[in-house]
Amino acid sequence: MALFKWSGLFLKRYFYIKERDISHHHLMNICEATVCIIQSVLTSVIGIIIVLSCHHDVMWATNALTSWYALVLASYFVHDTIAMYKVHICSLTNVPSSFLSCVRSYVKRRALLVAHHVVIAFILCPVLVRRDGIGDFFVGCFYCVELSGPFTNMRIVLSRFGLKESKWYVLNGIAMIVSFALCRIMVFPFMYITYGNTYKLHVLDVIRRIPLHCNLGCLLVLLPQIHWLRLMILGAVKLSKGKGITEADEKID
Numbered sequence: 001m002a003l004f005k006w007s008g009l010f011l012k013r014y015f016y017i018k019e020r021d022i023s024h025h026h027l028m029n030i031c032e033a034t035v036c037i038i039q040s041v042l043t044s045v046i047g048i049i050i051v052l053s054c055h056h057d058v059m060w061a062t063n064a065l066t067s068w069y070a071l072v073l074a075s076y077f078v079h080d081t082i083a084m085y086k087v088h089i090c091s092l093t094n095v096p097s098s099f100l101s102c103v104r105s106y107v108k109r110r111a112l113l114v115a116h117h118v119v120i121a122f123i124l125c126p127v128l129v130r131r132d133g134i135g136d137f138f139v140g141c142f143y144c145v146e147l148s149g150p151f152t153n154m155r156i157v158l159s160r161f162g163l164k165e166s167k168w169y170v171l172n173g174i175a176m177i178v179s180f181a182l183c184r185i186m187v188f189p190f191m192y193i194t195y196g197n198t199y200k201l202h203v204l205d206v207i208r209r210i211p212l213h214c215n216l217g218c219l220l221v222l223l224p225q226i227h228w229l230r231l232m233i234l235g236a237v238k239l240s241k242g243k244g245i246t247e248a249d250e251k252i253d
């Protein structure tokens with residue numbers, strides 16, 4: 001929350017010096033994206049460190065960063081849920097008079113993202129902490145899904161700086177789709193295949209062997225990613241045809 005606040009103060013000063021006007025909504029949007037980018041980079045670095053240190057034994061090798069960072073990640077998703085709410089309120093022309101009406105409006109507009117954040121913060125992250133030190137390698141792979149985060153959030157920053165028609169926006173969009181497909185979709189078959197290769201099992205045997213809650217957890221995380229990748233591809237098609245992308249299309253976490 002402090003970083004969210006500080007980035008707002010810095011950006012206000014920046015736009016004042018540049019003598020450029022920017023709405024409070026767009027300023028808050030950039031602040032949220034900035035925190036997301038920093039979090040994505042940090043999470044990715046932690047994930048890579050864990051994967052490299054534990055790849056020799058995917059089930060029993062451990063790294064102290066694994067459980068510790070799950071607590072940091074949970075706090076980030078709580079923060080981002082609050083930050084998205086603040087950005088949403090700033091985007092409204094007529095703000096509802098009651099807090100509950102504001103929350104209902106927010107949840108209705110961002111239902112999937114809010115559900116995604118709540119599940120990760122209050123279900124998946126506690127499971128990562130209380131898993132008895134098993135499977136640090138796979139937790140590291142889970143952290144590595146954030147490798148696509150800098151590109152998904154940089155799209156918002158470029159848009160708010162008026163660069164939606166620039167080549168940087170196009171190049172960032174390509175990098176976003178490729179990194180999202182690799183890091184958030186293909187990482188799941190990669191984990192199953194790696195486990196199978198370790199124990200000389202077919203992928204179908206892996207699905208039958210591992211606990212049901214592990215399969216359900218992976219599926220719960222994977223399905224929204226497939227939905228968001230579809231939206232990205234549709235957005236890229238719209239952009240290639242010269243059609244605009246709405247603000248509602250831009251926030252993908």
